Each structure stands twice: as C-alpha cells, then as structure tokens.
Amino acid sequence: MIAIKNILLLNNFEEPQKCKKSDILIENNLITKICNAGDLKIPEGATIIDGTKKAIMPGLINTHTHIPMTIFRGVADDLPLMDWLGNHIWPLEAKLDEEIIHAGTMLGCMEMIKTGTVAFNDMYFFTDSIIKAVESVNMRCTLSYGLIDLCDEEKRESEMNSQKDVLNSLEKAHNKNELINAAVGPHAPYTCSAELLQHxxxxxxxxxxxxxxxxxxxxxxxxxxxxxxxxxxxxxLNSLGVFDDINVVAAHCVHVSENEMKILKDKNIYVSHNPLSNLKLGSGIAPIPTYLKNNINVTLGTDGCASNNNLNLFESIKACATIHKGVQQDSTVVKVSEVLNMATKNASKALNYNSGEIKEGMWADLVILDLKNPTLIPNKNIVSHLAYSFNGVVETVIINGKIVLEDGKMTTMDEDKVYEKAEEAYLNLVN
Amino acid sequence: MIAIKNILLLNNFEEPQKCKKSDILIENNLITKICNAGDLKIPEGATIIDGTKKAIMPGLINTHTHIPMTIFRGVADDLPLMDWLGNHIWPLEAKLDEEIIHAGTMLGCMEMIKTGTVAFNDMYFFTDSIIKAVESVNMRCTLSYGLIDLCDEEKRESEMNSQKDVLNSLEKAHNKNELINAAVGPHAPYTCSAELLQHxxxxxxxxxxxxxxxxxxxxxxxxxxxxxxxxxxxxxLNSLGVFDDINVVAAHCVHVSENEMKILKDKNIYVSHNPLSNLKLGSGIAPIPTYLKNNINVTLGTDGCASNNNLNLFESIKACATIHKGVQQDSTVVKVSEVLNMATKNASKALNYNSGEIKEGMWADLVILDLKNPTLIPNKNIVSHLAYSFNGVVETVIINGKIVLEDGKMTTMDEDKVYEKAEEAYLNLVN
Structure with missing residues (x-):
C-alpha cells in the first residue's frame, strides 16, 4: 500500500484550474481512493509519500519505440536516409546479439522512467531478451516482433513461424507478469507482402x-x-481487411491523403505521431491539426534513439504543441490539453490499458514531480508547464503500484552497472 | 585559480573525434593553460575539479531574452497573437515593478545557468533592477532598454532621455563589473519612428x-x-543607415526576402534565431538553411518565457537542428557543428565577447557535464548528444572564472528563496 498525502492532482488537463491538492491511496496495482487533502485515513503499514510542494500526473505512454536501439544513440546523424540506413543502421543491426539488446533495453527503460514514461509500445527483434530486461525493471510495455518478408515466400514462412513463437513467449510472459503485453508488428506496407499483412x-x-x-x-x-x-x-491495407476488428497503432502517418484520412477515422486507427523523428530524418510534418479536427485518435511516440535521439516524451509533447502552430502560422492549433491527452489517455486506449488518467479503479501508473524546479515555477500553471516548459526530470515514478524511481534514483536497477553495460555493448557493436 | 583534471574537452564540434581528455587551468577570469590529461602542474592553492567521467564545453550564449518575463511562464498559451498581447501580456506588463523584475531575473538566471547558459542578450525595462540581480548571480549579459515611441514625438523625446540614462547606468555597472555590457535596443521597425531608429x-x-x-x-x-x-x-532600416558600422543582433528574421538577405550579408548582421518562440506564437519558420548557405551569421535565442516557455537553450539547439530538416524534407541541412556554433562562438562574436570556445586566453565561461546521464550514453558521441539528446541538466558552471553552479546547486543564490520570491511576484502580478 502507498498513501500519497497533500499532493497537487493533475487529473484535469482541460480545466487545470480545477486541479487541487488531494490524498491518494494505492493498493496492490490500483488507485483505490482519491479524496481531498487531509481526508485520507492512512491504513496501517502503508508507505507514506508526503506530496507537499509536489504534483502527481498520469504516467506517460510512448506509443512508438525500438528500445534496444538506445545503444545506437548518436551513431550517425545528418545523413541522407538511404546512406543512414544502408551504411550505418543496417550493418550495425546485423551485429546485434542478446547482450547488446538487453543493455540497450535497460538503458532505454531507465531514460524513459526518469522522464516520466511508464509504458511503451515497441517493435524489434530478440523479444525474449527485451522481456527479460523489462520484467526486471517493472515497466509496462506492449512488444511486437518486426515482421519483414520483402515479398519473398521463403522468408514469409520463416517470419510467420517466428511470429508465432514470439506471441507464445509474450503470452507466457504476460501470464507471469501482466506488465508485459503482446502485439503483432508487420513492419510496414513496403517491407511486407499482402499475405504477410493479412496473416x-x-x-x-x-x-x-x-x-x-x-x-x-x-x-x-x-x-x-x-x-x-x-x-x-x-x-x-484497407482493401486487404488489415484494419478490421482490431486496434491498430500506425506510426508516423506523415503524408496522408483525404481518402486515407477517412480510413483512419472509419477504422478507428490510432496515429502514433513521432514529431522529432520525422523532423530529424527529414520525413516531413504530419497534419496533426487536421487529424484533431476530424476526431482521429492521435498518440505520441519518440521512435528509437537512432532517429530522435532520445526517449524523453516531454520533448515530443513540446514539439507537437509548437511545431504545428509554426507550420500553420496559427497559435491556436494543438492545445495543451490535446497534446497531454495524446501522451496519456489516448495512448492508453490504443493499447487497451487501464491507465492514462488518475481515477479510482485505474492502474497505479503515476509520476510525481518536485515543484521546486525552475521550469515549473511559478507553480500556478503547472499543466501549461508540462507541455511547454518542464524539462522532464521527474522525482518519483510508480508503475503497477510499485515505486520504480524514488528521488530521481532507480529502485529496480543498479544505474552504474547499466551505464557500464551500455558502454560495453556499444563498443561490441561498432568494433 | 581552478585546475580541472582529466576532463573530456569538447572544443571541436566539426571534428568531434579529435576531442580528447585534457587538463585546464583557470586563473582569474581566463583560461590560461590547456594540456594533455596528466600534464598540468597544479599550482598551490588551486581549487581542483576531478574531470573523470565528465566533459567540458563552452558555456552557451542566449542572444534573445526578456529575462524578467520568466515570471510570466504559463500565464497565457494557445491564443491568437493580438488577444495574447492585448488582453494578457500588456496588461500584466503595466503592473510590473522593481521587485517583480528582480524576482523574474533571478529565476531566469538560475534556469539559464542550470541548463548551461553563461550569458544572455536581453531587452526590457527596469534596467537597474536587472543589473542588481545579474550582478549578484555573477552572470554575463548584454542589456538593452526596449525603445518604443509608436511615432509619437513626445514619447520619442522621453525615450531618448531614458535611453541615455540607461546607457549611463550600464556603463557605470560595466566599469564596476565587466560581466554587465550595454547595448541599444530599438524595439522593432513597427514600434519605432525613423528618427528613433537613427538616434x-x-x-x-x-x-x-x-x-x-x-x-x-x-x-x-x-x-x-x-x-x-x-x-x-x-x-x-538600411536606407536610414541603421546597420552601418555597428554590430546588430536582429531577433527572429522569420520572413525575409532575397534582397533583405543581401542586406543581412552585406551589413554582417547577426540573426538571433528563436525557433521555439516562432513556432509557439505561430510566427512561422525562419529560413536557416538558406542563411547558412549564404554565410549569414546565425545565433540562437529562446525569447522570453511568455512565448517559449523556458530558457533552456539546449531545447532551441535541438529544435534548430531538427525543424529545418523536417520542413525541407532533407536530413542533411543544419549540421550538429553548425547549430552548436550558433549557440557558442557565433553568439560571442555578435556580442563582442571573448568566449564561445575553449582556448588559452579566452574568458573562463565554461560548462561541465556529468557523463553519467542516460541522455549522454553511450559516451562515444557526446557532440551529437549535445545537439540531439542531452536534456540540458548540467553539473558545474564557471562564469568569468568563478564557479556559480556546483553539483547542480547554485553557489550565488539561495534557491528556495528565489522560488519563494518568484511565487510572491507572480501573485502580485496577477492579483
């Protein structure tokens, strides 16, 4: 049990003036009680967190990552896409092994948790190694194996088999630890055959x-x-029935025609907007204000560290809140509440989570901010600061009812060891 | 004297592989010796900084701020420009007093120093109050009083007199403390008469x-x-001779014709690019790649906290390094070295400083980073991380040879008191 006393509850991004000081009780993995500050009867044995001069918000959910690629941070920048992929990223990916994947995943989990992200939606390979790392960290995730057949029939067979094995692993992992969730990850229309997509x-x-x-x-x-x-x-893909009767998280959606937008809407597809990756790789700028106008579900992602180059979702929040205003020369598009919802409750819906808001009965996936931080002062407009000013350095993170970050320090890993292993893995990769 | 031992010296953004571990000696306000790690004979009485697992870079220089407006952080967002100005910013500015200005300046200085900025170029009012704050912090700055006459002759007279008084104050302050520098600040062509601009x-x-x-x-x-x-x-302005024989820092330069670009080049005008303010206010996106192609001097600014909403220049660095790639759909424009130079040596030239690089004989305006930071790992590509990954949380800052931030804590102010005064000032402003 965790009792949080006298904390500013950031549970209303639309009407921030209604956010007020509250007490919160967490039992097992759920928020079981929210009441006015001072009203909570603290159960015996509860861990008590004094929330004075602190605020609590729903943990962020990053809907597009390739987490092992955290090891690739800074390896190649400012290159034409095909040079970057063909001469830098793919040759390195061919050298990956389980140890490098584990090291990159641990570093990525640490970075995300330290910047307020509690869950992520990932696509990569070596899924067992990722599961092992994420389980040890106690972080929530939805994992998919990146399916690619390049329209080769033999490759397709082997990918389909791999996919079944990975789904098995994931479902076993989920039964053991509900933090691990499965998804199916056909890489992209240009790397998958119609058959693979349908499969x-x-x-x-x-x-x-x-x-x-x-x-x-x-x-x-x-x-x-x-x-x-x-x-x-x-x-x-719509003509193949690929969007029917399932939740689809479609990463990027930078260049989309009017007719495609209708499909996004009709099939209730979740866009994962990755503004910083799209900018850095020169892909372009997704038409987010138009998506919002058409009530299309938008969520936020960082993409992997080869193309961002970090996993700080607060940076993507600010990028999303500002870029579209600049491009459209209209300071009223993409409001604070819209962008904060993208990173929390919209993402939760996309991944079938029970989080993204602070309500009784929801998962205790929560982030506590120390309000004595220059980027959060004056303290009167904290919700605005989350979008426009906060540097992402959070104080405490609770995932599934367990404290994983306390006073800025990870409780579920030895930070120095993770740094060391990451450096080793990088050297193994590039040498 | 300060001796820094065994530190990774980030003094070559163009060829980062040449950056190596070094020892550095600081005497009075200057860097007097740089040598290979282990080679420095440490003078008696020197303060020793162990640079193991740390890196040192030139302190950042922010070329466009309105520092007292740090108090305005989050006060109004997502509004049309004229509504924002007329109904929110101007009415608040009318209520400013010396105490509010002082409180905002202290908070702004803290935020800048904690994110690696050692100097700023500011335009505002209540200059004496700003000087008092900056002197106490030991921060470098160039201050100008914002001249506005709206083509009214009486107002012009009084502005000219105020300007002379302010220049006097600034020159007195400079004689006492060389950290304080003066500039002349006609607000903008649309708020100043031709006579005022020429004056x-x-x-x-x-x-x-x-x-x-x-x-x-x-x-x-x-x-x-x-x-x-x-x-x-x-x-x-060129027809009036306003750009002749002086250094001009022109903030924004978002919409500039080909002929105006020739003037920028011919008159050696320094552009202060404020990407995040331009985006957030819906002003547009400055043609930085074209400026770079034409060898126009570009520097970086945050603008004030009413329109950014923070002073973290690392955010502007990343914004500048990514946005133009996205807009132009070309991942090769605006390279890491170009954008880091904007925030350091280009800015130093614009303001006639002797800093922005780490060389013997230059001012000791330096920033030390703890490399045990997830956004800086792997440690092999630190220069890339400065542009694309680093969250801006620096460890130690030295300004004019004096340590002003040590292990993330300000040495020249009581942080809690600054926070308190800022909250008080905000309440006085909005109530």
Missing amino acids: AHDLAKEHNVPMNIHMNETEDEIKQIKEKTGLRPFEF | AHDLAKEHNVPMNIHMNETEDEIKQIKEKTGLRPFEF
Whole structure:
C-alpha cells in the first residue's frame, strides 16, 4: 500500500484550474481512493509519500519505440536516409546479439522512467531478451516482433513461424507478469507482402492484441506502394481487411491523403505521431491539426534513439504543441490539453490499458514531480508547464503500484552497472 | 585559480573525434593553460575539479531574452497573437515593478545557468533592477532598454532621455563589473519612428555597443512597414543607415526576402534565431538553411518565457537542428557543428565577447557535464548528444572564472528563496 498525502492532482488537463491538492491511496496495482487533502485515513503499514510542494500526473505512454536501439544513440546523424540506413543502421543491426539488446533495453527503460514514461509500445527483434530486461525493471510495455518478408515466400514462412513463437513467449510472459503485453508488428506496407499483412491481421484478431505498424512515413514509400498496387498504403491495407476488428497503432502517418484520412477515422486507427523523428530524418510534418479536427485518435511516440535521439516524451509533447502552430502560422492549433491527452489517455486506449488518467479503479501508473524546479515555477500553471516548459526530470515514478524511481534514483536497477553495460555493448557493436 | 583534471574537452564540434581528455587551468577570469590529461602542474592553492567521467564545453550564449518575463511562464498559451498581447501580456506588463523584475531575473538566471547558459542578450525595462540581480548571480549579459515611441514625438523625446540614462547606468555597472555590457535596443521597425531608429544607431556607434532589435517576426508587421514606406523592414532600416558600422543582433528574421538577405550579408548582421518562440506564437519558420548557405551569421535565442516557455537553450539547439530538416524534407541541412556554433562562438562574436570556445586566453565561461546521464550514453558521441539528446541538466558552471553552479546547486543564490520570491511576484502580478 502507498498513501500519497497533500499532493497537487493533475487529473484535469482541460480545466487545470480545477486541479487541487488531494490524498491518494494505492493498493496492490490500483488507485483505490482519491479524496481531498487531509481526508485520507492512512491504513496501517502503508508507505507514506508526503506530496507537499509536489504534483502527481498520469504516467506517460510512448506509443512508438525500438528500445534496444538506445545503444545506437548518436551513431550517425545528418545523413541522407538511404546512406543512414544502408551504411550505418543496417550493418550495425546485423551485429546485434542478446547482450547488446538487453543493455540497450535497460538503458532505454531507465531514460524513459526518469522522464516520466511508464509504458511503451515497441517493435524489434530478440523479444525474449527485451522481456527479460523489462520484467526486471517493472515497466509496462506492449512488444511486437518486426515482421519483414520483402515479398519473398521463403522468408514469409520463416517470419510467420517466428511470429508465432514470439506471441507464445509474450503470452507466457504476460501470464507471469501482466506488465508485459503482446502485439503483432508487420513492419510496414513496403517491407511486407499482402499475405504477410493479412496473416498478421488474423493473428492479432485471434489473439485479441493490437497491431503495430509503420505507415506513410515518407513520400518515397507511398510512391512505391502506389506503383505496385495502384493504391495509397492505407487504401491498399484497407482493401486487404488489415484494419478490421482490431486496434491498430500506425506510426508516423506523415503524408496522408483525404481518402486515407477517412480510413483512419472509419477504422478507428490510432496515429502514433513521432514529431522529432520525422523532423530529424527529414520525413516531413504530419497534419496533426487536421487529424484533431476530424476526431482521429492521435498518440505520441519518440521512435528509437537512432532517429530522435532520445526517449524523453516531454520533448515530443513540446514539439507537437509548437511545431504545428509554426507550420500553420496559427497559435491556436494543438492545445495543451490535446497534446497531454495524446501522451496519456489516448495512448492508453490504443493499447487497451487501464491507465492514462488518475481515477479510482485505474492502474497505479503515476509520476510525481518536485515543484521546486525552475521550469515549473511559478507553480500556478503547472499543466501549461508540462507541455511547454518542464524539462522532464521527474522525482518519483510508480508503475503497477510499485515505486520504480524514488528521488530521481532507480529502485529496480543498479544505474552504474547499466551505464557500464551500455558502454560495453556499444563498443561490441561498432568494433 | 581552478585546475580541472582529466576532463573530456569538447572544443571541436566539426571534428568531434579529435576531442580528447585534457587538463585546464583557470586563473582569474581566463583560461590560461590547456594540456594533455596528466600534464598540468597544479599550482598551490588551486581549487581542483576531478574531470573523470565528465566533459567540458563552452558555456552557451542566449542572444534573445526578456529575462524578467520568466515570471510570466504559463500565464497565457494557445491564443491568437493580438488577444495574447492585448488582453494578457500588456496588461500584466503595466503592473510590473522593481521587485517583480528582480524576482523574474533571478529565476531566469538560475534556469539559464542550470541548463548551461553563461550569458544572455536581453531587452526590457527596469534596467537597474536587472543589473542588481545579474550582478549578484555573477552572470554575463548584454542589456538593452526596449525603445518604443509608436511615432509619437513626445514619447520619442522621453525615450531618448531614458535611453541615455540607461546607457549611463550600464556603463557605470560595466566599469564596476565587466560581466554587465550595454547595448541599444530599438524595439522593432513597427514600434519605432525613423528618427528613433537613427538616434539609436548613432548612440550605439558613439558608445561602441551592439544594437538589439526585433526584425521580420511576422508577415503582418512587414506588410505594415511596406504600406508605410514602400520598403520591406531591412530595406527601410538600411536606407536610414541603421546597420552601418555597428554590430546588430536582429531577433527572429522569420520572413525575409532575397534582397533583405543581401542586406543581412552585406551589413554582417547577426540573426538571433528563436525557433521555439516562432513556432509557439505561430510566427512561422525562419529560413536557416538558406542563411547558412549564404554565410549569414546565425545565433540562437529562446525569447522570453511568455512565448517559449523556458530558457533552456539546449531545447532551441535541438529544435534548430531538427525543424529545418523536417520542413525541407532533407536530413542533411543544419549540421550538429553548425547549430552548436550558433549557440557558442557565433553568439560571442555578435556580442563582442571573448568566449564561445575553449582556448588559452579566452574568458573562463565554461560548462561541465556529468557523463553519467542516460541522455549522454553511450559516451562515444557526446557532440551529437549535445545537439540531439542531452536534456540540458548540467553539473558545474564557471562564469568569468568563478564557479556559480556546483553539483547542480547554485553557489550565488539561495534557491528556495528565489522560488519563494518568484511565487510572491507572480501573485502580485496577477492579483
């Protein structure tokens, strides 16, 4: 049990003036009681957190990561996309092993937790190694294996088998530890055959898990699909039934036609907007204000550290809250509450979580901020500061009812050892 | 004297692989010796800093602030420009007093120092109060009084007199403490008459100080000048001789014609690029890649906290390094070294400082980073991390040879008191 006393409860981004000092009780993995500050009867044996001069918010949920790539941070920047991929990223990925994956995942989990992220939606390989790391950290995640067949039939067979094995591992892991969740991850329309995409869809539906896919990131890939099929990517996948009856998290959605937007809306697809990756790689700027106007579900992601180069979701929040205003020369588009909802409750819906808000009965995935931080002062407009000013350095993080960060220090890992292992892994990778 | 031993010296952004472990000696306010790690003979009485697992970089220089406005953080967001100014910012500015200005300046200095900024170029009112605060903090600055006459002759007279008084104060302050520097600050072409602009120019030339001015921030103001004079703002001011024989720091330069770009180049004008303010206020996106191609001097600014909403120049560095790639859909424009130079040596030139690089004989305005920070790991590509990954939380800051931040704590102010005074000032302002 954890009792948090006298803390500013940031549970209303639309009407921040209604946020007030409260007491909160956490039992097992749930928020079981929220009341006015001073009103909570503290149960015997509860761990007490004094919330004076602190605020509590729903933990952030990052809907697009490749977490082992945290080891790739800074390895290659400012290059043309194909040079970057072909001469830097892919050759390094060919050298990955379980140890490097584990080291990158531990470093990534640490960075996310220290910047207020409690859960992430990942696509990569070596899933068992990722599971092992995330379990030890006590972080929530939805993991998918990146399916790629490049329209080769033999490769498709082996990918389908791998996918089944990975889903098995994930479901076993979930039964042991509910923090680990499964998704199916066909990489993208330009790297998957129609058969593989349909197979992935059927598997997601059968196992009742979301699909995680890259969509419409660059103009080039759209052109490629159009040449091959006569359709734009969303149109093509929709014609295959890939979006039917499942939750789909579509990463990027930078270049989307009016007709594709209708599909996004009709099929209730969740966009994972990755503003900083899209900028850094020169992919472009997703039409988020138009998505919002059309009531399309938008969530936020950082993408992997090869293309951002960090996992601080507060940076993506600020990027999303500012970029579209600049591009449209309209300071009223993408409001504070909209962007904070993207990073919390919209993402929770996308991944079928029971979090993203602070309410009785919801998972205790919570983040506590020390209000004695220059970027949060004056303390009167904290909700605005979360979007525009806060540097992301959080004080305490609770995931599934367990304190994983306390006073800025990880409780579930030896930080120095994680740094050391990361350095070792990097050297193994580049040498 | 300060001796820094065995520290990774980040003094070559163009060829980061040449950065190596070094020893550094600081005597009085200057860097007097740089040598290979282990080679420095430490003079008796020197304060010794162990630089193991640390890196040192030139302190950042923020070329556009309104520092007392740090108190305005979060006061109004997501509004149309004229509503924001007329109904929120101006009414609050009318209520300012010396105490509020002092409180905002102290908070702003703290935030800047804690995020690696050692100097700033400011335009505001109540200059004496700002001087008092900055002197107590031991921070470097160039201060200008914001001249505005709205073409009213009586107002012009009084502004000219105020300007002379302020220049006097600043020159007195400079003689006492060389950290304080003067500039002349005609606010903008749309708020100043031709006479006031020329007067400001003559004063800057006479006193051998830079001019600080807002230029071409929005399409609207350009239209206004064009209607009045038949010329675009840079053309108009150039016709008045306003750019002759002085250093000019022109903030924003978002919308600039080809002919105006020629003036920027010919007159060696320093652009202060404020990417986050320009985005948040919906002003637009400055053509930085074109400026770079034309060898125009670009520096970086945050603008005030009413329009950013923080003073973390590392955020502006990342914004500048990513936005233009996205807008141009070209990942090769605005390289790491270019953007880091903007925030250091270009800014130093603009303000006639002797800093922005780490060299013997230069001012000891330096920033030390603890490399045990997840956003700086792996440690192999630190220069890239400065632009793309680092969260800005620095460990130690030295300004003019004096340690002002040590292990993340300010040595020249009582942080809790600054927070308290800032909260008080905010309440006085809004109530």
